[in-house]
Amino acid sequence: MAPAGLGRYLVWLTRAVSLLLALSAGRAPALPEVCKYCPGPAHDTSEVGHYCNRTQELKLQARCCLTQQGTIVGLDLQNCSLKELDPLFAEAHSAIVLDLQANPLLNISTSVFRNFTELQTLVLPLKVDCPGGYYAWDNVTCGTDSCTCRGQRSQCNSTVEPALCPDNAYCVPDGPGLFQCLCTSGFHGYKCLREGSFPLLMFSGILGTTTFCISILLWGTQLRKIKAS
Incomplete structure (x- = not known):
């Protein structure tokens, strides 16, 4: 692109971006x-x-x-x-x-x-x-x-029941009269008993593979029904 054409293009692009920002x-x-x-x-x-x-x-x-x-x-x-x-x-x-x-x-x-x-x-x-x-x-x-x-x-500051959450977990307010327990860093799972980070990558891979296999199975079942009809 020629320098003059490039300059006009940059001016047009700058104005377009400014207009979009103003509208937003x-x-x-x-x-x-x-x-x-x-x-x-x-x-x-x-x-x-x-x-x-x-x-x-x-x-x-x-x-x-x-x-x-x-x-x-x-x-x-x-x-x-x-x-x-x-x-x-x-x-x-x-x-x-x-x-x-x-x-x-x-x-x-x-x-x-x-x-x-x-x-x-x-x-x-x-x-x-x-x-x-x-x-x-x-x-x-x-x-x-x-x-x-x-x-x-905050129910987390309650003196009636101080041990609201299990070991390796901490209390977080969740609304009037409500709270939830979150695992501290390095723990996960039921009652935060499992040590280490949650295996998100492996979990996502297993979930994705299972979903794909079920989708293929359902597709094959529907295809056989269509051919049989």
């Missing part, structure tokens, strides 16, 4: 589906609204309080006629404040809040218990229509 920077993050789970906006007077309005970098959008990057830090699902919380609720695992009052919810399983490690304020209908029980929170207060659970406690 200006594109707003997609709104999580759970934010649109219930019609209407978040209530300014709710715990979520109060929390969001206190910080300039946060914004209320649909039923969520979001960071500039689109991370959910607050979710207001009050008065949404909810009888249960479906798997879509897990999208809000990064929430610090949740408002679920004024819903016909029955007692909610603690497992629904698995991975909600950042949760610090949870407003619930009056007859619904705080997930994990009273010991999972610093403070539980109830009014005429709702109960508020504040200050999620």
Whole structure:
């Protein structure tokens, strides 16, 4: 390519890259589906609204309080006629404040809040218990229509049962009243009893070979059925 042609090509390439970067920077993050789970906006007077309005970098959008990057830090699902919380609720695992009052919810399983490690304020209908029980929170207060659970406690700091995890493992919070045990470096397997790193390469090879063999077997079976028909 001639020097002049090369120069024009480089100029065009630079402009194209700049345009793509500008478009990427200006594109707003997609709104999580759970934010649109219930019609209407978040209530300014709710715990979520109060929390969001206190910080300039946060914004209320649909039923969520979001960071500039689109991370959910607050979710207001009050008065949404909810009888249960479906798997879509897990999208809000990064929430610090949740408002679920004024819903016909029955007692909610603690497992629904698995991975909600950042949760610090949870407003619930009056007859619904705080997930994990009273010991999972610093403070539980109830009014005429709702109960508020504040200050999620780490179960890993529990003095009731200090030996939560087996030897060669350590405790990690996993939501209100929940924890998980992770193996320390150099151990893996059931109760972290196996020493050494997990043989990922060998495991992947065996899994891939098995999958390939099963696929060939199924393909051959289907091919014989087609020929026989």
